[in-house]
Amino acid sequence: MLGWHGLDEVPGDWGCSVVTIGVFDGVHLGHRRVIERGAARARELGSPLVLVTFDPPPAEVVKPGSRPARLTTARHRTELLAELGVDVLCVVPFTVEFSRLSPEEFAQTVLADRLRASAVVVGADFHFGHMAAGDLETLRTLGDKHDFTVEGVPLVTGTQTVSSSLVRDHLVEGDVEAAARALGRPHRVEGIVVRGYQRGRTLGFPTANVESPPQTAIPADGVYAGWLRCLPVGNIPAAYGGARWPAAISVGTNPTFDGVPRTVEAYALDHDDLDLYGAHVAVEFGARLRDNLRFDSIEALVAQIHADVVQVRVLTAS
C-alpha cells in the first residue's frame, strides 16, 4: 500500500482513482463493508482504490476541546486498511482552512482535480464540506458534473447501527464482547512494555505493563480474558515474532496496593520467562471476567488470579 501525506503528494500524472473517504477509526464492520465495496469497484474499473482520511480527525478541529478516544493506532489502522485491499492511503492534514471548503470546492479540488476520481464509494450517512453541508445527494449531483459515479453503502446494523462511537461506548462500559462484535475482531490496546513495581513476579504472575498513547480507548477498569500479542515493530526477540499468547488482563489502579496509577497489564499464560521490556505489544480483549477489587490480603488476590487464569484458559481455547 502506498502512503501520501497530503494531496500535494499525488503524482502529477496520476490516472483514475476509485476513492473512499472517512476517518475509519476502528475499521469496524461498517467501515469494512464500505472499503470492501470500494475495493470491488476498483477491481471492476481496473483503477487503484485511494482511501482519503484526515489527521487530526475532523471532529477535533470542528469541535475544539473534543478528543474522542482512539480505537486504533495509526499503525494498526494502516495494517487493517492494507489487508482490505486499499492501494493508496492519503492522509490529508485537516486544518481549519481545509474544513472551510464547501462541498463544491471539495469535489472539484480533491476528488476531480487531484485524485481524478471515476467512482466514489462512501457510507450511506456520508457528510462532507463546510458545516457537513454536503450529503450523498449533493455528492451525486457533483459527480454528474465532474464525471464520477457515487455509491452509498448501507450501514451495518445489529441491535444498533455500528459506529466508532458505539464501540467507544461499549468499551467505557467494559462490554468488550459487544465491542468485538462491532469491530469484527477483539479490541486492542497497543503500546510499549514498561517497568512497573516488579511485584507481579513475586505474586507468581508477571505482567507486561503496557504504556499506550494518551488518547487510547481503554476498556473500563476490570479483569479480562484475552491475548497478548508481540507486534512486528522495532527489535523484537526472534522467539516472540508473531506470538499471540492467551492472557489474563487487568485494567485499573490495583486497589489492593495503594497509590498505583491506572495501568493495563497482561499475564501471558504458561510463559513465565518472557522478557518484554521495551517491546511493542497489543493487548486484545476477548471477555470481561469481573471488577478490579481491593483484597484484604495478597493471598486472597493471588487465589483470585488463579481462578481468573482458569477462566481465561476456557475462554481463549479455540
Ligand SMILES: Cc1cc2nc3c(=O)[nH]c(=O)nc-3n(C[C@H](O)[C@H](O)[C@H](O)COP(=O)(O)O)c2cc1C
Ligand atoms: C488476572 C489479574 C487480575 C488482577 N486483579 C486485581 C484485583 O482485583 N485487584 C488488584 O488490586 N490488583 C489486581 N491485579 C493486579 C496486580 O495487583 C498487579 O498485577 C500486581 O500488583 C503487579 O504489579 P506490577 O506489574 O506493577 O508489578 C490483577 C492482575 C492480574 C494479572
Ligand SMILES: Nc1ncnc2c1ncn2[C@@H]1O[C@H](COP(=O)(O)OP(=O)(O)O)[C@@H](O)[C@H]1O
Ligand atoms: N508470562 C508473562 N507475561 C507477561 N510478562 C512476563 C511474563 N513472563 C515474564 N514477563 C516479563 O516480566 C515483566 C513483568 O514482571 P513484573 O514482576 O510484573 O514486573 P513489572 O512490575 O515491571 O511489570 C514483564 O514486563 C515481562 O518482561
